[in-house]
Amino acid sequence: MALKRKHRRLSFVALGLLALGAAAALILTAFEDNIVFFHSPTEIQEKFAANELKPAQRLRIGGLVVEGSVTKTGDGATTRFKVTDLTKSIVVEYRGILPDLFREGQGIVAEGHYNNNVFTAREVLAKHDENYMPPEVAAALKKSGQWKPAGKEK
Amino acid sequence: MIVETGHFALILALFVAALQGTLPMIGAHRRDQALMAIAAPAALIQLALVIVAFAALTYAFVTSDFSVLNVVQNSHTDKPMLYKISGVWGNHEGSMLLWALILSLYGGAIAAFGKNLRPSLKVRVLGVQSLIATGILAFILLTSNPFTRVVPAPINGNSLNPLLQDPGLAFHPPLLYLGYVGLSITFSFAVAALIEGRVDAAWARWVRPWTLAAWGFLTAGISLGSWWAYYELGWGGWWFWDPVENASFMPWLAATALLHSAIVSEKRDSLKSWTIFLAIIAFGLSLLGTFLVRSGVITSVHAFASDPTRGVFILLLLVVTIGGAFALFAWRGPSLKGSGLFQPISREGGLLLNNFLLTVAAASVLLGTLYPLFIDVLELGKVSVGAPYFESVFIPMMIPMLMVMAIAPFLKWKRGDFLGATARLKIALIITIVGGLLTWSIIDRASAFAAFGMALAIWLFIAVLTELAERIKLFRVPLIESGRRLLHQPRASWGMTFAHAGLAIMVAGMTASSAWRVESIQVMKFGDSVTVGGYTYTLKDVREVPGPNYIATRGTFIVTQSGASGEDDALTLYPEKRTYKTRKMTTTEAAIHPTFLGDLYAVVGDKDEKSGGYVTRIYFNPLVSWMWTGALIMVLGAGISLSDRRHRVGAPAKSKIVPGSVPAE
Numbered sequence A: 001m002a003l004k005r006k007h008r009r010l011s012f013v014a015l016g017l018l019a020l021g022a023a024a025a026l027i028l029t030a031f032e033d034n035i036v037f038f039h040s041p042t043e044i045q046e047k048f049a050a051n052e053l054k055p056a057q058r059l060r061i062g063g064l065v066v067e068g069s070v071t072k073t074g075d076g077a078t079t080r081f082k083v084t085d086l087t088k089s090i091v092v093e094y095r096g097i098l099p100d101l102f103r104e105g106q107g108i109v110a111e112g113h114y115n116n117n118v119f120t121a122r123e124v125l126a127k128h129d130e131n132y133m134p135p136e137v138a139a140a141l142k143k144s145g146q147w148k149p150a151g152k153e154k
Numbered sequence B: 001m002i003v004e005t006g007h008f009a010l011i012l013a014l015f016v017a018a019l020q021g022t023l024p025m026i027g028a029h030r031r032d033q034a035l036m037a038i039a040a041p042a043a044l045i046q047l048a049l050v051i052v053a054f055a056a057l058t059y060a061f062v063t064s065d066f067s068v069l070n071v072v073q074n075s076h077t078d079k080p081m082l083y084k085i086s087g088v089w090g091n092h093e094g095s096m097l098l099w100a101l102i103l104s105l106y107g108g109a110i111a112a113f114g115k116n117l118r119p120s121l122k123v124r125v126l127g128v129q130s131l132i133a134t135g136i137l138a139f140i141l142l143t144s145n146p147f148t149r150v151v152p153a154p155i156n157g158n159s160l161n162p163l164l165q166d167p168g169l170a171f172h173p174p175l176l177y178l179g180y181v182g183l184s185i186t187f188s189f190a191v192a193a194l195i196e197g198r199v200d201a202a203w204a205r206w207v208r209p210w211t212l213a214a215w216g217f218l219t220a221g222i223s224l225g226s227w228w229a230y231y232e233l234g235w236g237g238w239w240f241w242d243p244v245e246n247a248s249f250m251p252w253l254a255a256t257a258l259l260h261s262a263i264v265s266e267k268r269d270s271l272k273s274w275t276i277f278l279a280i281i282a283f284g285l286s287l288l289g290t291f292l293v294r295s296g297v298i299t300s301v302h303a304f305a306s307d308p309t310r311g312v313f314i315l316l317l318l319v320v321t322i323g324g325a326f327a328l329f330a331w332r333g334p335s336l337k338g339s340g341l342f343q344p345i346s347r348e349g350g351l352l353l354n355n356f357l358l359t360v361a362a363a364s365v366l367l368g369t370l371y372p373l374f375i376d377v378l379e380l381g382k383v384s385v386g387a388p389y390f391e392s393v394f395i396p397m398m399i400p401m402l403m404v405m406a407i408a409p410f411l412k413w414k415r416g417d418f419l420g421a422t423a424r425l426k427i428a429l430i431i432t433i434v435g436g437l438l439t440w441s442i443i444d445r446a447s448a449f450a451a452f453g454m455a456l457a458i459w460l461f462i463a464v465l466t467e468l469a470e471r472i473k474l475f476r477v478p479l480i481e482s483g484r485r486l487l488h489q490p491r492a493s494w495g496m497t498f499a500h501a502g503l504a505i506m507v508a509g510m511t512a513s514s515a516w517r518v519e520s521i522q523v524m525k526f527g528d529s530v531t532v533g534g535y536t537y538t539l540k541d542v543r544e545v546p547g548p549n550y551i552a553t554r555g556t557f558i559v560t561q562s563g564a565s566g567e568d569d570a571l572t573l574y575p576e577k578r579t580y581k582t583r584k585m586t587t588t589e590a591a592i593h594p595t596f597l598g599d600l601y602a603v604v605g606d607k608d609e610k611s612g613g614y615v616t617r618i619y620f621n622p623l624v625s626w627m628w629t630g631a632l633i634m635v636l637g638a639g640i641s642l643s644d645r646r647h648r649v650g651a652p653a654k655s656k657i658v659p660g661s662v663p664a665e
Helices: A002-034 A041-049 A135-143 B002-030 B039-062 B069-074 B081-086 B092-116 B119-143 B167-180 B183-196 B201-232 B243-268 B272-295 B308-335 B347-377 B387-410 B418-424 B426-443 B448-471 B479-487 B491-515 B624-642
Strands: A035-039 A059-065 A071-073 A078-084 A089-095 A107-115 A118-125 B382-385 B518-524 B529-532 B535-546 B550-561 B571-573 B576-580 B586-589 B591-594 B598-607 B614-622
Touching: A002 A035, A002 B347, A002 B387, A035 A041, A041 A059, A041 A089, A041 A135, A059 A089, A059 A135, A089 A107, A107 A135, B002 B039, B002 B092, B002 B119, B039 B069, B039 B081, B039 B092, B039 B119, B069 B092, B081 B167, B092 B119, B092 B167, B092 B183, B092 B272, B119 B183, B119 B308, B167 B201, B167 B243, B167 B272, B183 B201, B183 B243, B183 B272, B183 B308, B201 B243, B201 B272, B201 B586, B201 B624, B243 B272, B243 B347, B272 B308, B272 B347, B347 B382, B347 B387, B387 B418, B387 B448, B387 B491, B418 B426, B426 B448, B448 B491, B491 B614, B491 B624, B518 B529, B529 B614, B535 B598, B535 B614, B550 B591, B550 B598, B571 B591, B571 B598, B576 B598, B598 B624
Parallel strands: A035 A059, A089 A118
Antiparallel strands: A035 B382, A059 A078, A059 A107, A071 A078, A078 A089, A107 A118, B518 B614, B529 B535, B535 B550, B550 B571, B550 B576, B576 B586, B591 B598, B598 B614
16 A cells, blocks of 8 residues: 555656646746847847847837827827937837827837837837836936936926 | 824734734643633734724725825825725725735634634634734834825825726725735635644635635636726737736636645545645735735836835745745645545546646746846846747646546546546537537638637536536436426535636637737728728717816717618717826726627727827727626636535534534625
């Protein structure tokens, strides 16, 4: 009985390890394909100039929406605006309805592809809360030396 | 004055909790009846004090007392009453107070209704529960006091974040907290059992209803949140694998696993240390969720302005609570030997597989959620892990789970007959294959995956019905007899039937809405039409309409089913864009017309100055209402199962239950 019990437990453990291995493999491959790196507008331009990033790569960018830069293009459903880390800025295009908290001067994060000096966003994230600054945007501003601790202007 | 009373009550509650967490524990250790007797009344006093504090804050909100900072920041006199009340928990301080309230509520419930618990166990459960409360109350008082005054008091407040001024979100936090704070009880039970070094069938039987209650609330809370995101954010999606969503989903996965392993512990005296481990993990994930949401360390769409110092406090609380529990587990866990042996193919085996898959799924969600944080701490750059990761990891794990979920209830305890079980599922299998093929050939030949998802849903649903039919011996005994059996099914079995069927319906909804969603973005002038998903939308006009504390830009769409003539069956959709006066913030109110086969979903956006038209976004979201229906059925299942009196009897009762001895819930 004792032997049988041990044997059975061993087979459970072996099965468990096998499944765990499969799960680990699944997770690792998923990670490899689906992690999106964040870059500030300055980094985007530097890295594309140095060919470190390719147009096919999915990227995240973040910064402040430049005041007065928001325009509609094409059929009117595409919005074009500039995002800046207060050192450099890049042009972003997004087709669709922007999040409610998207505003000029507001910190945003966008995900998409950078090609021919235009960042085509699949997603634009602005936050639920007007005083909230995405950590990435804060980091990008700190990096460019333009960070001012959030004042309560609102 | 009332505000000060609330503040004072909260301070008193902290002291009561601290006493309750120590003296009775010492008493239980020394078998000192007098010290042990403190526990239950202390728990009730603590509850009463927290209720007073909560009521005081609510009073300040309802009467718009702008001498209280929290009210100033989150309320306004022009807000409708519902949102004045929901404003109490629509902010950090107040939501933590709600957290504490629910924690004390569960403690109080144990004190009041746990009469049939073993006295030493009850005292220890209450002790552990109030140690957690001590931490949370100290956190509130030291870092997040909701009762802070402002001098001079402003004339009016900043109002509540407009996104939160919504009936769905008014009730989302209380439900969610009832769920994930409810897991504190199972945690307390687990730690108390470890202290006692005793886990038996009776213990598992006590734990199950609490887990079930927490699970039901959590399911309701998460679904409500998802529903809110679906109609309020105007993106047409219902789940974004956002860190804040994951924060509530991980405890749900763990709680679901716990729910199932506790059954094995109760019925088969097996998987005991695993059940304890899960109970610790489940609450650990709840605390982690609180930490992620409240500290703002992770970028999330749902992030609200937050304060890092608070994060450190919660992290500390998390480390002490969970670290302590794990240390205890490492010390005492090995002595918790189970006696029930079982073959891999058995009901236990099926439940074990369910547990394995759910825990690994929770772990993979955890990894994806925390990964950006690790990378950031190691200064390797800023990354985000998006929906594609979660989908490619989570879905493959759920496929075997749904498959086995259909079969496991047909297996016997200890040693099951796999072929026998599948033989009884012959009809289900045939329907599944036919259903899958039909989906593939008629609806969508491009997506074999969607057809597979629908087939899985059918498989589970028919298997659940087959299992029910077997239990009532449908067509094997006269119909009257089957009907009688149907009425006499134990409520706990009904619970399983409902929960599993609900999941099947939900899976169908998720699959269909992800695979066959039709989206169309365009600029429309008045009179323009667009056809989406078989319906034609004509923009009639867009005009300004005043609301109680906002101005709405309301679009009017006339929608007709393509091919249908007459204007009679035309319906009208009114999507709005609201601009709230106080915060100058806009929110999107999508107009949704749910039908059995899918939701018609319209959003009106900004005006395009050049053409004079409006940007509109129109979706056809197939079977979305099935998800909410499925969730509702699952919650209903939890409720039905909870009402089973077998859950309320203390020890595993061998004899008949005496009706009078059943305590009220």
